[in-house]
Amino acid sequence: AVLADNKFEVSLWARNEEQVEEINARHTNSRFLKDAVLPHNLTATTDIGQAVAGAEIVLFVAPSSAMRDVARLAAPHIGANALCIHATKGFESVTYKRMSTVLLEELQIAPERLVVLSGPSHAEEVVRKLPTTVVVASASVEAAEQAQDSFITPYFRVYTNKDVVGVEVAGAIKNIIALGAGLSDGLGFGDNAKAALLTRGLAEISRLGNAMGANPLTFAGLAGVGDLVVTCTSKHSRNWRAGSMLAEGIALDEVLSRMGMVVEGVRTTSAARELARLYGVEMPITEQLFAVLFQSQSPRNAVESLMGRGRTHETEDLAGI
Ligand SMILES: NC(=O)C1=CN([C@@H]2O[C@H](COP(=O)(O)OP(=O)(O)OC[C@H]3O[C@@H](n4cnc5c(N)ncnc54)[C@H](O)[C@@H]3O)[C@@H](O)[C@H]2O)C=CC1
Numbered sequence: 001a002v003l004a005d006n007k008f009e010v011s012l013w014a015r016n017e018e019q020v021e022e023i024n025a026r027h028t029n030s031r032f033l034k035d036a037v038l039p040h041n042l043t044a045t046t047d048i049g050q051a052v053a054g055a056e057i058v059l060f061v062a063p064s065s066a067m068r069d070v071a072r073l074a075a076p077h078i079g080a081n082a083l084c085i086h087a088t089k090g091f092e093s094v095t096y097k098r099m100s101t102v103l104l105e106e107l108q109i110a111p112e113r114l115v116v117l118s119g120p121s122h123a124e125e126v127v128r129k130l131p132t133t134v135v136v137a138s139a140s141v142e143a144a145e146q147a148q149d150s151f152i153t154p155y156f157r158v159y160t161n162k163d164v165v166g167v168e169v170a171g172a173i174k175n176i177i178a179l180g181a182g183l184s185d186g187l188g189f190g191d192n193a194k195a196a197l198l199t200r201g202l203a204e205i206s207r208l209g210n211a212m213g214a215n216p217l218t219f220a221g222l223a224g225v226g227d228l229v230v231t232c233t234s235k236h237s238r239n240w241r242a243g244s245m246l247a248e249g250i251a252l253d254e255v256l257s258r259m260g261m262v263v264e265g266v267r268t269t270s271a272a273r274e275l276a277r278l279y280g281v282e283m284p285i286t287e288q289l290f291a292v293l294f295q296s297q298s299p300r301n302a303v304e305s306l307m308g309r310g311r312t313h314e315t316e317d318l319a320g321i
């Protein structure tokens, strides 16, 4: 919708024929964006080739679990000079690869044509044109600036960044912390607990990102603190909502089926735990979330474990940054 507002002819690929018909005939997407009216120069198709052939920009927003399959379907139709952008927040399951790695493996494009878009940007607010800021990161300043020019509007402000790794790691890991924030709120803990989760969550994001080669300053930016704050505090956050349901004692499978939308933090918790081991960094919140999600740990015991950890020094603990 933002690109269409900027006068691009936007073709949206979707698998569901009824949704495609609804978008084309009524300019609404009632399942995902209840009351929003979409721009008329945004049309939908079930034919991925038709959606991307000849496109100047291809925007990938599939859930991380579907990214490789979607990229593989689109690849034969994408021009070598197309600007490929993704806005997906997660890692690939099993391989734990970042989304840009997956895309570069599947698409016949140079790394200089790939951009990551991230930051605090709940779709429900963007589609209402409420003020939103995001960051676009690329190995190529030119590509980042092309993405910035394409997306920027008076209500959607876009910053550039060179740190693809940092932006991707921050966008993925904040979902784990948001699950924790939902759990904390659901258990009736207070604002102190949530502030602690955000702060120590940022330490985990920074530690892993740093080990993976990110620029530490990225974590103080929109993809880091910005998205962490919005996802841990917004009523729109699926990760927060899933966490609060878990606190009510609802089983994970049931939570996911009630959500009916992707809750990236669940798979990301497994991926981040493995990445933490691989890179030799400590991620205690992630570790406890994993135990709650997959090892029947009670949320209250998880909090006790976190509070009872060995004493440590705040800045030395972050010295790896
Ligand atoms: N919703 C939001 O406000 C934001 C979402 N994101 C990220 O965007 C990504 C997608 O999230 P949402 O669109 O919100 O999720 P969603 O659950 O609302 O929609 C996902 C869409 O992907 C489709 N899909 C699922 N598996 C597929 C497959 N194998 N092949 C093709 N399509 C498939 C579903 O049918 C659905 O239409 C996630 O990584 C999320 O973190 C990033 C910023 C904001």
Ligand SMILES: O=C(CO)COP(=O)(O)O
Residues within 6 Å of the ligand: 089, 119, 120, 121, 122, 123, 175, 178, 227, 230, 231, 236, 237, 238, 239, 240, 262, 263, 264
């Ligand atoms: O990334 C998001 C907002 O920036 C969306 O977060 P949720 O997936 O938790 O809804």
